[in-house]
Amino acid sequence: xxxxxxFTLSFWFDLQTTGLSSVYERGFFFLFALLVxxxxxxxxxxxxxxxxxxxxxxYKYVGQMFMTMGILGLFxxxxxxxxxxxxxxxxxxLVWLLGLIAWIAWIVWYVKVKIPELKDKGxxxxxxxxxxPRKRGK
Numbered sequence: 001x002x003x004x005x006x007f008t009l010s011f012w013f014d015l016q017t018t019g020l021s022s023v024y025e026r027g028f029f030f031l032f033a034l035l036v037x038x039x040x041x042x043x044x045x046x047x048x049x050x051x052x053x054x055x056x057x058x059y060k061y062v063g064q065m066f067m068t069m070g071i072l073g074l075f076x077x078x079x080x081x082x083x084x085x086x087x088x089x090x091x092x093x094l095v096w097l098l099g100l101i102a103w104i105a106w107i108v109w110y111v112k113v114k115i116p117e118l119k120d121k122g123x124x125x126x127x128x129x130x131x132x133p134r135k136r137g138k
Contacts, residue, residue, distance in 0.1 A: 017080055017088035028077050035070030039063045054115045061110065065103045072096055 005011045020028065042063030046056050073096060079088035 012090050012094060015086055015089050017083045017085065017090075019083060020080060025077075025081065028073070028080075032070050032073035032077055035066045035073060037070075039065070039067030039070055042066060054118055058107065058111050058115065061107050065100075065107065069096065069100050069103070072099075 040063070042059050046059035046063060049056050049059065076088070076092050076096060079092075080090075082088065
């Protein structure tokens with residue numbers, strides 16, 4: 001395969017689909033199927049991890065990303081395999097890839113920036129609440 005075609009706009013934005021070779025068919029199918037499986041595993045891990053609610057939410061976000069992108073990828077693979085004119089076009093793979101990169105960047109930001117902020121707010125709230133008088137229980 002001539003890899004120089006990958007750097008031309010006509011290759012990516014041609015609406016007429018061409019069939020994938022059997023190696024790429026298997027590769028894309030297994031990639032998207034693995035994403036769906038990883039999404040399921042991540043959701044199961046989120047259910048089993050009860051000690052840190054922020055990490056549970058992060059696992060849920062990762063599972064949602066894997067599941068969504070895997071299913072969207074399988075749809076694109078189906079349309080590409082069947083050579084459906086507009087929906088099987090190569091630019092959908094680029095859109096899928098940009099969406100995946102943006103979603104991963106958001107999850108990394110959430111884990112690295114937002115979770116520490118939320119944990120600090122929780123600690124500060126506990127510290128201030130211990131000095132606030134409470135209603136006595138009956």
